[in-house]
Amino acid sequence: MTWVLPDDPSAVPEGRHRIRTTLTEWRLDDQVDVAELLADELITNALRHAWGKPLLTLSLIDGALRCEVNDLSPELPRMRLPDAGEEHGRGLQLLEQLSARWGSVLTYTGKVVWFEITAARP
Template structure:
């Protein structure tokens, strides 16, 4: 029995693609090429920055902004030679951006800086109410983000701004050798 539905090439027993369709290899390669172009474009934005220089981006208030924030952070951290903190930083940034998306309307700003062995990540939004950790029940789907930030960062906090608030956290970090 053929595990592949649709037309089959008798010599290889694999599905035939319709005429004019790209092969899987071409699709996978084009995805890789698109992803590399995006990464190169993001890195080119950092070309004028000196190592250790701050970076800041405005994010639109839509769900895809959490993903964009993670990608921007990953690229900036790689550019700065701070790859070792990328996984934790991306997780915590995603939590803060998601909180901003959930509790406010309007533009969100992500800012990253590195100084004196500390990576500082800030997320600013238009809601002036400071965040507070809450006790999530076992079956709650939300309410654990600030607990993650408390557990994984060395310190965190929030401050009012003229237009809302900024929530920040810091992670100990060091620049990878060779950068």
């Protein structure tokens, strides 16, 4: 499933809502909190470091929940260690710690940043 999100701060709660609703329909309630948190980071980064309307895509393949956020910037994310007093810069560290895998890839129009988490159904 893919959604075009607004190119303003309302994209973050809308993205969380889309994830919660979809994962509930897919009976993946246990993965909602982590998926929302990580997608929140990707959407926020797309709004902060790119332009245009981000695309949010969720898919479920072979026991893995995959979330992708497309934006129009060709600059791939870089892992960095923020200073203790910084309020931003920890999103990729969260991806590294909470996802099974994550990555980014250039597209013709920008990039996709994605993560996968195990999708265990009850």
